[in-house]
Structure formats: structure tokens, C-alpha cells
Amino acid sequence: YDGTMHYYVADPTDPIIQVWQRAFPNMFSPLSDASAELQAHFRYPENLFQIQATQFARYHVTDPTTFFRGTDAWQIPSDPTYCADPAHAAASACDLTNPTGEAPKIAPYYQLLKLPGASTEQFQLVTPFTPAGRPNMVAWMAANSDPTGYGTLTAFQFPSNQTVDGPSTVFAQINADPTFSQQRSLLGQGGSNVLFGDFLVIPLGDSILYVEPVYVSSTQSNSVPLLKRVIVVNGNSVSVGNTLQDALAQAVTGSTPAPGGGGGTPPPTGTPQAKIAAFLAEAVQHFQAAQDALKAGDLGTYQTELKAAQDLVQQANDLAQRLGTGSPSLTPTPPPTASASPSP
Numbered sequence: 407y408d409g410t411m412h413y414y415v416a417d418p419t420d421p422i423i424q425v426w427q428r429a430f431p432n433m434f435s436p437l438s439d440a441s442a443e444l445q446a447h448f449r450y451p452e453n454l455f456q457i458q459a460t461q462f463a464r465y466h467v468t469d470p471t472t473f474f475r476g477t478d479a480w481q482i483p484s485d486p487t488y489c490a491d492p493a494h495a496a497a498s499a500c501d502l503t504n505p506t507g508e509a510p511k512i513a514p515y516y517q518l519l520k521l522p523g524a525s526t527e528q529f530q531l532v533t534p535f536t537p538a539g540r541p542n543m544v545a546w547m548a549a550n551s552d553p554t555g556y557g558t559l560t561a562f563q564f565p566s567n568q569t570v571d572g573p574s575t576v577f578a579q580i581n582a583d584p585t586f587s588q589q590r591s592l593l594g595q596g597g598s599n600v601l602f603g604d605f606l607v608i609p610l611g612d613s614i615l616y617v618e619p620v621y622v623s624s625t626q627s628n629s630v631p632l633l634k635r636v637i638v639v640n641g642n643s644v645s646v647g648n649t650l651q652d653a654l655a656q657a658v659t660g661s662t663p664a665p666g667g668g669g670g671t672p673p674p675t676g677t678p679q680a681k682i683a684a685f686l687a688e689a690v691q692h693f694q695a696a697q698d699a700l701k702a703g704d705l706g707t708y709q710t711e712l713k714a715a716q717d718l719v720q721q722a723n724d725l726a727q728r729l730g731t732g733s734p735s736l737t738p739t740p741p742p743t744a745s746a747s748p749s750p
Contacts, residue, residue: 413434413435414434414435415427417557418436448556448557449516450549452514455514456514456533459482459535463481463482463535464479466478466480466545466561476536479537480536481538482512482533482534483536483573483574484512486605487602490602491601515719516529517608519548521548521560522562522611528552529551531551531552532546533546534546536574541575541653543571543607544563544570545563546562546607558565562609573616576616579639580644586646592724598622598624601622602620604619613641615638617650618636619636620634620636621633633649638650638657642714680696688718689718689719691723692714692715695711
């Protein structure tokens with residue numbers, strides 16, 4: 407390693423890079439000179455994409471009169487989860503009486519998706535648009551990060567006769583959902599804060615799927631947030647699951663999956679106390695399987711079994727809280743018996 411820098415030109419027709427190439431003729435190489443292994447790791451830069459999206463929100467208009475009046479101006483929507491974070495609730499951006507207050511814009515995010523009309527999935531950087539001053543979503547734009555077609559920007563505009571919910575509307579729908587409202591109250595008990603992850607707008611075929619991860623963090627300093635729920639919004643349906651797979655299964659089929667996701671055992675039947683005992687008995691089995699995997703050095707199985715056990719304990723805790731019987735007496739994580747630990 408000697409710190410040597412290599413500059414590859416992805417778009418030789420760009421006028422700015424042409425000026426740089428004339429000024430420093432020996433500095434730049436064509437993109438084709440990069441190895442296939444290196445090109446597979448190229449990512450379209452987020453800050454460049456943000457600048458381009460911000461300009462495109464106004465300059466997508468081609469009619470001079472419409473452009474001058476600003477009647478078809480777009481904007482990148484504000485992050486609806488920003489003010490829901492206790493750390494930001496008192497920020498000036500969240501003060502409704504502050505005319506200049508505005509939450510940060512939704513940051514673009516990478517997705518592996520198949521664009522409308524495309525035959526294969528591609529790694530794209532995506533951002534949504536809403537009309538200026540209105541909450542509905544009017545378009546979205548993607549930047550290609552795949553070696554084939556790297557840097558290609560594609561914008562998709564929704565038909566003018568259709569109303570597509572924007573991030574603020576969908577987030578309000580999530581908070582109004584009775585199932586999530588109840589679970590949010592339970593998760594926020596005992597000195598814990600409920601935190602929202604990145605609000606994701608995911609184009610899926612001819613529809614839009616919204617995904618919102620929910621974390622729980624202790625009020626103590628330097629605490630690490632833990633993923634507890636994943637919310638999927640499909641049209642008017644709000645699905646809450648312990649994992650993305652759980653929430654997607656509910657969103658697609660309308661049914662609640664087995665505890666811990668996947669093809670686990672069906673929910674226990676009988677009295678609530680019997681259900682709690684069944685949850686804990688199954689959790690103990692998963693904890694033991696996790697311990698055996700850890701001793702054998704199988705960190706992948708250890709992590710899977712540990713997650714399944716923790717989900718079952720959480721379900722038992724939730725049921726016990728609703729019954730008013732207190733939390734079940736089971737340690738949520740097994741004591742470590744080896745120095746190895748799974749990756750986050």
C-alpha cells in the first residue's frame with residue numbers, strides 16, 4: 407500500500423471532466439481500465455445525487471410559462487421520523503410555531519431493484535419527490551450504480567390522475583394504527599425510548615411499498631439501539647412484524663406469521679398463562695441451541711438461534727404485560743461462554 411490514487415472517468419461527455427482532463431492529461435483513465443472486481447464496488451455518490459435531485463425538482467419543467475410561475479415545482483420530502491426521535495423533539499425544526507423550521511430532507515438510499523421496463527435487478531440510489539407544499543408523492547428518481555449503465559439517472563413520474571401517498575402521510579398512518587400504537591406503548595416502558603430508522607420508499611413493480619424499522623434504546627448514555635419491529639405499509643394496510651419477513655408476509659397475505667418468523671411452530675393455544683409458558687419453553691430450546699452453536703464456533707447459527715429465542719421472550723413479555731402479571735423470569739440472553747461473538 408503506497409497511497410497511489412487512480413481516477414476513472416465514467417462519463418467522458420461531461421463538460422466539467424473534459425476541462426479537468428485538459429488541465430491534467432495524465433491523471434485520468436477511462437472507466438474500462440478498472441478491473442471488473444473494482445467496478446463491482448463502485449457506488450454513485452450520495453452528495454452528487456442530492457444536488458442533482460434538488461435541481462431536477464425545479465428544472466424538470468420544460469414549459470417556460472409553467473417554469474416561471476413555479477406551479478409544477480417539486481421538492482425532496484422532509485424526513486417524517488426526525489421529530490419523532492426524542493433527541494430531536496425540541497429542535498427548532500420541530501417547532502410548529504417557527505415559520506422557518508423544517509426537518510431535514512429524506513436522504514437517498516441504495517436499493518437492489520428492478521426498474522419499470524427492466525429485465526434484471528440493478529443496484530440503484532433512489533429518492534422520492536413530492537409537489538412543493540403538498541404531501542402526496544409525484545415522482546421518484548434513481549441513479550444506477552451497476553457497472554453496466556453506471557451513472558445513468560432515470561426519473562419516473564406518476565400519472566396526474568392518481569394520488570400516491572407521500573412519506574408524511576404514510577408515517578401519520580403508521581402512528582394512527584392501533585396495533586402499532588399499542589406495541590409502541592409497550593416498547594417504551596421501563597426507561598426505554600422508541601426510535602425510528604430510515605423511512606424507506608421502495609418501488610415494487612407498479613406499486614410503492616413503505617418500510618419503517620423501529621428500534622428501542624435505553625435512556626442511559628451510550629446505549630445501543632436494538633431492532634424490535636419492522637412496519638410495512640402496502641396501500642391502506644399497515645403490517646407490524648418482528649422482522650421484515652414477518653411484516654412482508656402480513657402485508658402480502660394478511661396473515662400473522664409464526665413466532666420468530668419463517669416456518670417456526672404455530673402460536674401456542676390455551677390460556678394466556680399456558681401461552682407464556684410455551685413461549686418460554688421454546689425460547690429455552692433456542693438458547694441451548696445457540697450455546698451449542700457458539701461452542702462449536704458456528705456464529706451464523708448462534709446468531710439465528712439467539713434472535714429466535716429473544717423474539718419468543720419478547721412475545722412472552724408483551725403478553726405478560728397485557729395480563730398485568732409482570733415480565734416472565736427468563737434471562738433474555740444466555741451468559742457468554744466463549745470469546746467469539748457474532749458480527750452486528
